[in-house]
Amino acid sequence: MFYEVKIRSHIRIPPDTFKVETKKAVLEVLKKKYENFVSKDLGFVIGVTKVLTVGDGIIIPGDGASYYDSSFKILVFKPELQEVVLGKISDITDFGAFISIGASDAMIHISQTMDDFVSFSKSGVLTGKETKRVLKTGDKCRARIVALSYKEISNPKIGLTMRQPKLGNLNWIDKKEEVKKEKEPEKKDKKEK
Numbered sequence: 001m002f003y004e005v006k007i008r009s010h011i012r013i014p015p016d017t018f019k020v021e022t023k024k025a026v027l028e029v030l031k032k033k034y035e036n037f038v039s040k041d042l043g044f045v046i047g048v049t050k051v052l053t054v055g056d057g058i059i060i061p062g063d064g065a066s067y068y069d070s071s072f073k074i075l076v077f078k079p080e081l082q083e084v085v086l087g088k089i090s091d092i093t094d095f096g097a098f099i100s101i102g103a104s105d106a107m108i109h110i111s112q113t114m115d116d117f118v119s120f121s122k123s124g125v126l127t128g129k130e131t132k133r134v135l136k137t138g139d140k141c142r143a144r145i146v147a148l149s150y151k152e153i154s155n156p157k158i159g160l161t162m163r164q165p166k167l168g169n170l171n172w173i174d175k176k177e178e179v180k181k182e183k184e185p186e187k188k189d190k191k192e193k
Helices: 022-034 170-183
Strands: 002-013 043-059 066-077 084-093 097-100 107-108 118-120 126-127 140-149 155-159
Touching: 002 043, 022 043, 022 066, 066 118, 084 107, 107 140, 140 170
Parallel strands: 107 155
Antiparallel strands: 002 066, 043 066, 084 097, 084 140, 097 107, 118 126, 140 155
């Protein structure tokens, strides 16, 4: 899920940026500090959207920089368990597929790609034995987050499944709905006399 989060912190402005307007200097420091930052509490920080306030600066003896009590907003992507996400297949391996879900890549194990026996071909395609469905790089998919791990903060792991109704390659879902509509008998109003 994407969120805009308000944060308050003391921002260190180095002396070489004193000639720049304070708000601009704070924004530049915030961008360097927070963009592409990942934490368990915030998730994936996409960017700083706005500097709200910049208080009076203070100088700490022994440090030539000034510190400003500031509040600002950041845009974050915080994946949540059971959340349904849209993504695009970025890579396929013999053990599954990697899906780009915006701020990060997520992994879907081969057993979670479809309700079928799935085989991997050397051309980088996953194919269902019974259904003949294929999954290849570039396919757009809908999946559900079933696992999250921040064990390695620099490289969090997100696990997905597509083995539930309305999930999978968007082409499969659309075709399944069309077939379902064709098979449904038309309802006719019958009036009893």
